[in-house]
Amino acid sequence: MKKIIIGITGASGSILAQYLIKGISAHDVACHCVLTGNGERVFEYETGQSFDDFIKSLGETSCAIVKHDNDNLFAPIASGSYGFDAMIIIPCSMGSLAKIAHGYADSLLLRAADVCIKEKLPLLVVPRETPLSVIHLRNMLTLSEAGATIMPPMPAYYQHPTTVSEITWLTVGRIMEKIGIPNEYHQTWQGAK
Numbered sequence: 001m002k003k004i005i006i007g008i009t010g011a012s013g014s015i016l017a018q019y020l021i022k023g024i025s026a027h028d029v030a031c032h033c034v035l036t037g038n039g040e041r042v043f044e045y046e047t048g049q050s051f052d053d054f055i056k057s058l059g060e061t062s063c064a065i066v067k068h069d070n071d072n073l074f075a076p077i078a079s080g081s082y083g084f085d086a087m088i089i090i091p092c093s094m095g096s097l098a099k100i101a102h103g104y105a106d107s108l109l110l111r112a113a114d115v116c117i118k119e120k121l122p123l124l125v126v127p128r129e130t131p132l133s134v135i136h137l138r139n140m141l142t143l144s145e146a147g148a149t150i151m152p153p154m155p156a157y158y159q160h161p162t163t164v165s166e167i168t169w170l171t172v173g174r175i176m177e178k179i180g181i182p183n184e185y186h187q188t189w190q191g192a193k
């Protein structure tokens, strides 16, 4: 069973985390979620329900979903020896991105990302901010050089999405593909005349 960590910060775009968890929930995956304080608040503000209520609303799933307290540095995902497969930070605020880029690891989310980098495990960062300052861009470069994959949620307009939901699934499908979970949302380009 794959062990995936989903980190949710206080950037806009909670719907991305919501859809990613929905997508993963149909698979035999251990899904460890950790939210920052502002991640919890923005999630509720943007989606209209608390993260805990959202998880309850999924009912029985194929996926084992565990939510960890961001202050709990004793959680299994705080250690490389736990052996997780990948971490996705979605959406990732510029604040968390800066901290991870500089090895600041005083919360569970930041520590798990730090572990990914030191253990050379896949770390997918889905940053959300616009416009991007030179500081944001430098921090993204630092993370990319450290092995992380920077995946801004930029719509693939050539897929002709017409709703926010379609745009979100396209982004989430691409992320799932990247962490080795095949899915119907990711559409491969077959060429065009």
Ligand SMILES: Cc1cc2nc3c(=O)[nH]c(=O)nc-3n(C[C@H](O)[C@H](O)[C@H](O)COP(=O)(O)O)c2cc1C
Pocket: 008, 009, 010, 011, 012, 013, 036, 037, 038, 039, 042, 045, 092, 093, 094, 095, 096, 097, 128, 129
């Ligand atoms: C409604 C709302 C939307 C926000 N959107 C963003 C955003 O898109 N990107 C960002 O970097 N920060 C955004 N912020 C600010 C972050 O929440 C703030 O910088 C916070 O300290 C990030 O901390 P965290 O990474 O620990 O969650 C937003 C805040 C609020 C209240």
